[in-house]
Amino acid sequence: MRTPHPTLTPQELAIMKVVWRREKSTVRDVYEALRETRQVAYTTVMTMMKILEEKGYLKKTSVDRAHLYKPARPRQQVVGAMVRDFLDRVFDGASDSLLLHLAKDNKLTEKQRRIVKQIIEESD
Amino acid sequence: MRTPHPTLTPQELAIMKVVWRREKSTVRDVYEALRETRQVAYTTVMTMMKILEEKGYLKKTSVDRAHLYKPARPRQQVVGAMVRDFLDRVFDGASDSLLLHLAKDNKLTEKQRRIVKQIIEESD
DNA sequence: CGAGTACTACTAAATAGTTAGTACTAAATA
DNA sequence: TATTTAGTACTAACTATTTAGTAGTACTCG
Numbered sequence: 001m002r003t004p005h006p007t008l009t010p011q012e013l014a015i016m017k018v019v020w021r022r023e024k025s026t027v028r029d030v031y032e033a034l035r036e037t038r039q040v041a042y043t044t045v046m047t048m049m050k051i052l053e054e055k056g057y058l059k060k061t062s063v064d065r066a067h068l069y070k071p072a073r074p075r076q077q078v079v080g081a082m083v084r085d086f087l088d089r090v091f092d093g094a095s096d097s098l099l100l101h102l103a104k105d106n107k108l109t110e111k112q113r114r115i116v117k118q119i120i121e122e123s124d
Numbered sequence: 125m126r127t128p129h130p131t132l133t134p135q136e137l138a139i140m141k142v143v144w145r146r147e148k149s150t151v152r153d154v155y156e157a158l159r160e161t162r163q164v165a166y167t168t169v170m171t172m173m174k175i176l177e178e179k180g181y182l183k184k185t186s187v188d189r190a191h192l193y194k195p196a197r198p199r200q201q202v203v204g205a206m207v208r209d210f211l212d213r214v215f216d217g218a219s220d221s222l223l224l225h226l227a228k229d230n231k232l233t234e235k236q237r238r239i240v241k242q243i244i245e246e247s248d
Numbered sequence: 249c250g251a252g253t254a255c256t257a258c259t260a261a262a263t264a265g266t267t268a269g270t271a272c273t274a275a276a277t278a
Numbered sequence: 279t280a281t282t283t284a285g286t287a288c289t290a291a292c293t294a295t296t297t298a299g300t301a302g303t304a305c306t307c308g
Contacts, residue, residue, distance in 0.1 A: 004265090009266085041267065042268090044266070044267045047268080048267090064275095065274065
């Protein structure tokens with residue numbers, strides 16, 4: 001049988017990124033933030049946030065009529081788990097290999113790239 | 125609507141890893157390699173490899189009665205695209221942030237961790 | 249040659265992930 | 279107070295991903 005995603009799925013992550021940035025968020029807050037990037041229905045965001053609550057990524061409190069959501073886990077921790085998952089799945093846990101790719105990636109500065117290469121050479 | 129995975133899905137990756145390692149593979153080769161890790165049906169592997177061929181990740185040639193598959197793209201290129209996708213999706217393209225997580229990850233040696241931290245400090 | 253074997257093509261279907269509609273409730277407002 | 283507004287809960291459904299069965303074909307071996 002198919003195994004569920006061990007960390008955050010793409011759309012779940014998109015929502016969590018908004019919530020982490022804002023600290024506290026209503027569905028409307030997140031809805032409007034997402035709308036700036038892409039077209040999405042209010043109820044879609046609501047459904048996703050409910051799922052995130054069930055999965056333990058969001059905590060819900062009721063304020064006035066609306067639910068107020070807050071992150072249940074810190075960004076660092078969750079993203080850290082995503083990095084580990086990616087590392088294991090793609091590189092069998094070998095950080096060196098990932099570093100090598102980052103070194104080739106032109107999103108690093110020339111200086112960063114040079115030093116990362118150095119790390120890899122030293123680990124042989 | 126849900127967007128298809130821009131790179132390789134988890135199970136597609138598992139198969140490609142076998143094919144890249146072996147250079148040339150029949151369905152049976154991959155089937156037996158996967159079997160060492162997990163239970164899977166022969167026809168499942170066949171279906172997945174057909175999909176990978178349609179997506180342009182595998183090239184098929186017929187040898188004797190069986191199909192012989194070879195990678196259509198080098199590992200480095202495909203994995204590189206996966207790294208970029210992950211970087212964009214999780215870190216909005218900020219390599220520094222990913223490096224910071226690798227630095228905290230205890231899969232790096234102490235020495236590697238120290239130097240990665242240095243990179244990050246220098247990029248400020 | 250006939251039975252078994254190994255393979256493919258086609259088909260089916262379950263699960264995960266994503267998207268959104270509809271009905272209902274409570275508050276604000278005219 | 280009647281209507282509009284803003285929110286939720288429940289439900290529906292689609293697409294992607296994964297898994298595998300069945301039927302058919304060609305080859306091999308006794």
